[in-house]
Amino acid sequence: MSTGWSLWVMFLVVLNLGITLFLFLWGPRAKIPTQPDQTSGHVWAHGTIREGVRNLPLWWLLLSGAMFVAGFTYLVLYPGFGSHKGILGWTAHGELARAESINNAKLDELVLRFREYPIEQLANDPAALQMGGRLFVDNCAACHGRGGYGNVKVGAPSLIDDDWLYGGSGKDILSSIHDGRSGLMPPWASLGEDNVKNLANYVLSLSGAPHDAARAAAGKPLFTTCAACHGEQGKGNPALGAPNLTDHIWLHGGKYEDIVRTIGGGRQGHMPAWSKRLTEDQMRVLAAYVYHLSHQGDAAAQAAR
Structure with missing residues (x-):
C-alpha cells in the first residue's frame, strides 16, 4: 500500500x-x-x-x-490501520498458504489411495466421486451440463447414456480427458439437395426412426460414402470418433431437419486437452466420475439385489 x-x-x-x-x-x-x-x-x-x-x-x-x-x-x-501490519503478523496470503497446506496434506492421503485402484473401481469410491464431481463442475459442466446430459447445440455428447464416441472404458475416458478430441464430418452438399434428403432418410431408417421408405431406398447406395467412417452397418467407429447411427442417440439432434443439416453442412467438434490444466491424479478422479455417470443404472441394479 x-x-x-x-x-x-x-x-x-x-x-x-x-x-x-x-x-x-x-x-x-x-x-x-x-x-x-x-x-x-x-x-x-x-x-x-x-x-x-x-x-x-x-x-x-x-x-x-x-x-x-x-x-x-x-x-x-491485525492489519487495518493504514500500512500497520498488526503485531500478530497475520496476512491473508499466509492464512491461504496455511489452509492450502492443511488441505493438501489431506488430499495427499486420498490421492495415494486412489492410485491403487483402476478407474472402473475408483468410480465406486465416495471420496473420489466427491472430488471428481467438483472437478467436473469446474471444468466440464460448461459444455456437457452440470448433470452430464450433454448439449446438442454445441455438439457436447451426453455422458450418462453409456454411448461413447471414442470408447467408454476407464482408459478410453482418461485418454479423452488427457489428450482431448477433435472430430470432423465433411459436408456432403456436393451430392445435391435431393440426394442429401435421400441419405438423411436412410440414416433415419438405420435406427428405426420414422422416415420416407422410398427416399431411404434411394439413399442406401449413397451410404457407401459414409461407411468408411460409420461402417457398413452404421455401427460407428470409436477409433475415429464416428458415432453409431443405429441407436437413438444423436450428437447434433436426431430430427430429420437436424440430420439433413448435418449431412449437407458437415459437423466439427473439439474437446480441449485437460493435461495442461489438471494433474494426472485429478484427471484419473475426473475420469472415474465420468465413468460413474454412465453406470449409475448398474449401481442401482446392484443395490436392488
Missing part, C-alpha cells in the same frame, strides 16, 4: 471511530429538555401517545463500550 493510500485509510478510520466514540461518550450526558411528566413534548393520536425520555440502559452502554475496545484491539493485532 502506498503512503498516500495508507494515510487516507488512517484518516477514514480515525474519523469514523472518533465520531462514533464522541457520540457514545456525549450521548448519555446530553441534556434533553423534558416536560414535568418526563416526556419530550412530542405527542401523537391527539395526545394519547407521548414520547418519553429515558437514560440508555446499562447493558447497552457496556456492550457498546466493549465493541469499541474490541475494535481498537483488532487494529492493534
Whole structure:
C-alpha cells in the first residue's frame, strides 16, 4: 500500500471511530429538555401517545463500550490501520498458504489411495466421486451440463447414456480427458439437395426412426460414402470418433431437419486437452466420475439385489 493510500485509510478510520466514540461518550450526558411528566413534548393520536425520555440502559452502554475496545484491539493485532501490519503478523496470503497446506496434506492421503485402484473401481469410491464431481463442475459442466446430459447445440455428447464416441472404458475416458478430441464430418452438399434428403432418410431408417421408405431406398447406395467412417452397418467407429447411427442417440439432434443439416453442412467438434490444466491424479478422479455417470443404472441394479 502506498503512503498516500495508507494515510487516507488512517484518516477514514480515525474519523469514523472518533465520531462514533464522541457520540457514545456525549450521548448519555446530553441534556434533553423534558416536560414535568418526563416526556419530550412530542405527542401523537391527539395526545394519547407521548414520547418519553429515558437514560440508555446499562447493558447497552457496556456492550457498546466493549465493541469499541474490541475494535481498537483488532487494529492493534491485525492489519487495518493504514500500512500497520498488526503485531500478530497475520496476512491473508499466509492464512491461504496455511489452509492450502492443511488441505493438501489431506488430499495427499486420498490421492495415494486412489492410485491403487483402476478407474472402473475408483468410480465406486465416495471420496473420489466427491472430488471428481467438483472437478467436473469446474471444468466440464460448461459444455456437457452440470448433470452430464450433454448439449446438442454445441455438439457436447451426453455422458450418462453409456454411448461413447471414442470408447467408454476407464482408459478410453482418461485418454479423452488427457489428450482431448477433435472430430470432423465433411459436408456432403456436393451430392445435391435431393440426394442429401435421400441419405438423411436412410440414416433415419438405420435406427428405426420414422422416415420416407422410398427416399431411404434411394439413399442406401449413397451410404457407401459414409461407411468408411460409420461402417457398413452404421455401427460407428470409436477409433475415429464416428458415432453409431443405429441407436437413438444423436450428437447434433436426431430430427430429420437436424440430420439433413448435418449431412449437407458437415459437423466439427473439439474437446480441449485437460493435461495442461489438471494433474494426472485429478484427471484419473475426473475420469472415474465420468465413468460413474454412465453406470449409475448398474449401481442401482446392484443395490436392488
